[in-house]
Amino acid sequence: MQDTSHPTRMIAVDMDGTLLGPDGHVSPGNLSALQAAENAGIEVVIATGRRHCYAMRQLRGLGLREENALISSNGTVTRTIGSKLLERKLMRPQTARWLCSHIDEFRNALVITFDMVGSDGEDARGSLVVEQLEELHGSIGKWMAANEPYIAHVVPIEKALETESPIQMMLCGTRERMRRAEAHLLEHPGVSAVGVNPQEHASAEIALHRTEYPERNLSIVDILPAGCSKGAALLQLADRRGLKTGEILAIGDNWNDVSMLEVAGRKVLMGNAPEDLRQSALERGWTMGRRHDEDGVAYAIETVLAGT
Structure with a gap:
């Protein structure tokens, strides 16, 4: 279920199939929404299965704040957009x-x-x-x-x-x-x-x-x-920032996003998610969003900003 009792202070966004369109790039609409969130004092966090370097191929030059966090490799590493290491867990x-x-x-x-x-x-x-x-x-x-x-x-x-x-x-x-x-x-x-x-x-x-x-x-x-996931990394980051989970909006489209959707107060599953995941999300009362080729991230952020 959704927790809408707190204002949104952090937005965690998946990349592939979510922030990125079918062409592999961030659309002008999605970028405008990210910038609007930052202008409203909300930290935009990118949470991706990509490793840091590969994620930055699409994020570099977008104007995101250097101090904003980038959760990469499905939660194993967290760095800032400016590459400062915050958290990392290694496999033996x-x-x-x-x-x-x-x-x-x-x-x-x-x-x-x-x-x-x-x-x-x-x-x-x-x-x-x-x-x-x-x-x-x-x-x-x-x-x-x-x-x-x-x-x-x-x-x-x-x-x-x-x-x-x-x-x-x-x-x-x-x-x-x-x-x-x-x-x-x-x-x-x-x-x-x-x-x-x-x-x-x-x-x-x-x-x-x-x-x-x-x-x-x-x-x-x-x-x-063990213990690594987007959700676990997001919880660590929220603690570092002094935030409650109810102050987080998470947006994702696939099974590796489920952990961060579970911990966030507000959760939006993209309309292009796999059918069985969409069914699971509906049963759990999660918000169903638009597709990644319909600026689904922009719509989700604009909806939250309108109510913040």
């Missing part, structure tokens, strides 16, 4: 090595992410590591091409874990294959589904997040340190 190398062997059937769909962000917000080559290329080029070819400057090809992939601790591991493929991968991972007691409260799965070392794009028959399973 031994856990990451175990995962590489545990998901052997799906190794050709695996990407490991390391946090190598510099003061300018850019990554270095090796921030993304893959062992096999063919399957990934087939499922996320555009992403692979866009991130080529950061990708290191390491065989076996475990070698990349000898000196660095990752922030994230990612499996990409068809919805059917990724659901099998997710089910296989969840059979182990050390792996849990996403949750904002680390105490819910005290023995777990790993949390899974799923993002689905039915029209592309694509699913991404993010493998993160």
Whole structure:
């Protein structure tokens, strides 16, 4: 249910399928709404599954305040737009090595992410590591091409874990294959589904997040340190800012946004969300918004501003 008893002081917005339109850019309408929110004294927080560097490709130059937070890698890292590190959680190398062997059937769909962000917000080559290329080029070819400057090809992939601790591991493929991968991972007691409260799965070392794009028959399973999620990161940020959860509006479109929608006082699910997620949101009394090709973010923000 919605908590509308507090004025909105923070707006947390997902990127892909939410803030970004089908062309992968922020529309003039959405940008105008973000600026209106900032002018009203509301902090705009971007919360994305993208890593910081890749998110900044679309955010740089929009005029967002340097001190505003960017929650990246589904909550594993929080930096300011100006690249100042606020929070980060690393995966234990031994856990990451175990995962590489545990998901052997799906190794050709695996990407490991390391946090190598510099003061300018850019990554270095090796921030993304893959062992096999063919399957990934087939499922996320555009992403692979866009991130080529950061990708290191390491065989076996475990070698990349000898000196660095990752922030994230990612499996990409068809919805059917990724659901099998997710089910296989969840059979182990050390792996849990996403949750904002680390105490819910005290023995777990790993949390899974799923993002689905039915029209592309694509699913991404993010493998993160336990307790990491957009919702958990948003709670930490709210505490840092001295805010109540009832003062937060969250806007998202996919399963990896559910945790932040759950913790926010006001929640808007985009009209282009997967059908089963839309049904779940309706049952929970969440606000159903417009689509990302209809400036759904702008409409949600303007509605809140009109009532603030």
